[in-house]
Amino acid sequence: MSFNNLDQLYRQVIMDHYKNPRNKGQIEDGTLTIDMNNPTCGDRIHLTMNVEDGKVSEAKFDGEGCSISMASASMMTQAIKGKDVETALRLSKTFSEMMQGNDYPDDLDLGDIEALQGVAKFPARIKCATLSWKAMEKGLTEKE
Structure with a gap:
């Protein structure tokens, strides 16, 4: 597939x-609730998660922001649901590496998340893409 076709697909x-x-949306009785914003562009996220027996059993987000920010939140919640906390945090680290333009392990299936790899070429947009991931990390690491 040519670069232009791949770029269009992404x-x-x-x-x-x-x-x-x-x-x-929101989980009414979520075990974790995290609010974060990106003051430089106005993106904001309200993330709720349920963590049971060391696994993210449910994750939902609400908020407002640019297409990159909201799409990233959608992809992130899909990626972490059903994963153990360690895997969710590893996905976040991998995503962060991808946003820095670095190589990342092939053993993780990123699915739709790979569509965001082009954001690394636009430093001003990296914070948009990573906002929901940072919220997830904050929630999972402060829980421990």
Whole structure:
């Protein structure tokens, strides 16, 4: 697949998650609630998660922001649901590496998240993409 076709596919995946977000909403009795914002651009996220027996059993987000920020939150919640806390944090570290333009392990299936790898070329947008991931990390690490 040519670079232009791949770039177009990635844009479509991002816009799909933005226009049709997965796991949008709130968990009424979530075990973890995290609010974060990006004051430089106005993105904000309200993340709720249930963690049971060391696994993220449910994750939902609400908030407002650019297409990158909201699509990333949609992809993140999909990726961590059903994963143990250690794997969720490892996914976040891998995502952070990808946002820095670094190589990341092939053993993790990133699925739709790979569509965000082009954000690394736009430093001003990295904070948009990582906001929900940082919220998830904060919630899971402060819980311990």
